[in-house]
Amino acid sequence: MGERVQELKDYIEGKVGSARSVLRELSSLRTEVKNAALLRAAELLDARRSFIKEENQKDIEFAKENKLRPALIDRLLLNDKRIDGMIKVLKDVASLPDPVGEIVKVWNLPNGLKVGRMRVPLGTILIIYESRPNVTVEAAALCMKSSNAIVLRGGKEAVNSNRVLVSLLREASEQVGFPQEAIQFIDRTEREIVWELLKMEGKIDVAIPRGGESLIRAVAENSRVPVIKHYKGVCSVYVDEEADLDKAYDIVYNAKVQRPSVCNAIENLIIHRKVLQEFFPKMAYFLGRAGVELRCDEESLRVIREDEKLSFVNAKLATEEDYYEEFLDLILAVKVVGSLEEAMDFIDRYGSKHSDSILTENYSKAMRFLREVDSAAVYVNASTRYTDGNEFGLGAEMGISTDKIHARGPMALEELTVQKFIILGEGQFRDNFGVPEEFKKELGLC
């Protein structure tokens, strides 16, 4: 047992050590070299499609043999459309500005010092993820462009797909002079490896877990390395009394129905009492027609019960727990409120600080909502479904943070950097406390 653990540790330390060995080289790598590596990788992915699909097929077959759920198997699949998607990510990331070395601000001090802030890479980033092999390419592309070394720990079920993608990224890197050590793949699948990696404080600079809430909680609780995480998306749309209801139907429908299984879909619909009678019967009709189950408070349930046209709608009384729940399904909890204040209280209490939207034509209410709602992405008059690195124009995303420090929301290039201080001097020393004149005289220096 002890021997096996030691062997695992040696394996991991080799990988992480190799990643760290190129950190300084990465920090001063020219943007053109980074872009060349990304674009060459895009070419290789295109040229080796059949090889990628072959390797992917091994994972798919293994998954089928092991009777994984069809939804999981679908996430594993790399078809031409998904390969196109990865190629697009590589090209998009190449086209974005390089954040590394950017001097954000410089100011003068009275003593003549110039103090500034420079964006620098975080260092070595560990990403722990499940199933989707395209995450391998997205995460690596963002790290390559932001001069971070990456340690990729994908799911066991995708190990063949991930391995081939990493080998192509490294091959492309080598061809253009980008240090391939910056891309490390954990190709062994023992579970203990994750826990050992999370002990490497000071060697791994940040860990980003992507996956189910239980995985993420386990990582957060067991990590000595700082973790940036995303627990869940309990998002809401608030339909204000001054909402443009014609817009509201489409936005709410989109936010709930388009893709209920993702974190930026809504789980709660909050409606101002004054528009309940006008808005909710139609909205409930549309949602009901799409097969959405409604979990309503008493007031909104009454509206449904009183309307014969809505007798087909699957609706019942919500429990307190329903409002906290990330359904990830065609289920929506409904709450009626009497004011913007109450709506924001509701979001504070039940939301997960992910994405929340107000629908209103009232300027002051929109401004208050933007300022006061403490979520990673706060919307006015739009669907929460846009919370995504690519949709926001960031090229891709390393994950979405619902944490309160470092970064909130989709994390892309800038979020994979941090600012250090730079100080440009001309011989300054503090408080005029230098070598005493008498010491200098003793050496005949003045």
Add this chain to the structure above:
Amino acid sequence: MGERVQELKDYIEGKVGSARSVLRELSSLRTEVKNAALLRAAELLDARRSFIKEENQKDIEFAKENKLRPALIDRLLLNDKRIDGMIKVLKDVASLPDPVGEIVKVWNLPNGLKVGRMRVPLGTILIIYESRPNVTVEAAALCMKSSNAIVLRGGKEAVNSNRVLVSLLREASEQVGFPQEAIQFIDRTEREIVWELLKMEGKIDVAIPRGGESLIRAVAENSRVPVIKHYKGVCSVYVDEEADLDKAYDIVYNAKVQRPSVCNAIENLIIHRKVLQEFFPKMAYFLGRAGVELRCDEESLRVIREDEKLSFVNAKLATEEDYYEEFLDLILAVKVVGSLEEAMDFIDRYGSKHSDSILTENYSKAMRFLREVDSAAVYVNASTRYTDGNEFGLGAEMGISTDKIHARGPMALEELTVQKFIILGEGQFRDNFGVPEEFKKELGLC
């Protein structure tokens, strides 16, 4: 036992709950109210000097009775000079720009959405600190201005001083309409309180420990709350072959001798071999005269041994451990290198990512050092002693981070905020996926 723990938990939850109850109010508080509270507090501190000193005297006497070290007792002391210092911090922080609500950037998406980033408070900040009661005022002032709620957990030895300072801050707040709940003081001194506070994930948004390395390690290892921390300051000055040596003597002397007990003093001096003979005998003389003990590598030790004038210098061969050590004393480790590369390797290996300085007149080397040295504050031609929120023009500091995420170096107003996304829409929903026409027709809507 169980009852006592429950009672402690209730006490803490009361404090933290009270802090959280005003978070939304804080986030939209006008700058003028925040400034008024800070300036009123400055007035109260000035008006109540004798009361402050009386309460402080209780701590001093208790410390003397318990035979605390004189250096610790000195840190506890609040005299007129230190009260002036706190008043200055309050006024300085009032005069600085308010970071909250600042919209850092807004960009347009092809679909007409405007996506932007808004600076928002972190939320509830726990600060755990020792002895120096002026930290109470500095930390509270920064949190008040940045719209964060603060939970102050000072050392047992300073509890009377901290209590009176907090009461003045709260009195000032109340007088001008600033919510005093935002300033919470843990006035009980049981040690378990810290561990209970650190379990409050989601209720406390970040913990900042200030104090000895063992305290900080214990906090980091036991916290479920994100921690921003500063372990130690193993700082260095590298005297390059192209350094202006006249500047170098004063800078090195300042960085080591002015205040050896602080984290931004240097512990390592790195010298390029080509200037060793010209530079080091004089430098060793000056340092020796100031009573500095030198721990040298063989090459630099030989220089001292060969020079009669330096026979008085307390010098010996350095061990490997010496280069890692934060002496916090008049001790300096010396290392000779043959290139900038070697100097940066040395800093990578032995430094603590705090503050490092290169002394050189060579432009390219200065640029490389700035870019590649992975420390919170990277200097050219100046003493590392400037690493300090106040010296950098930030008004004060909440602590110095040697972490790699969120913030590096002195943390002040901006570092007590984070950026969220704001999205301004006009009815947008994703991928044209709205309520199907047929559903609308069924309701006779189009």
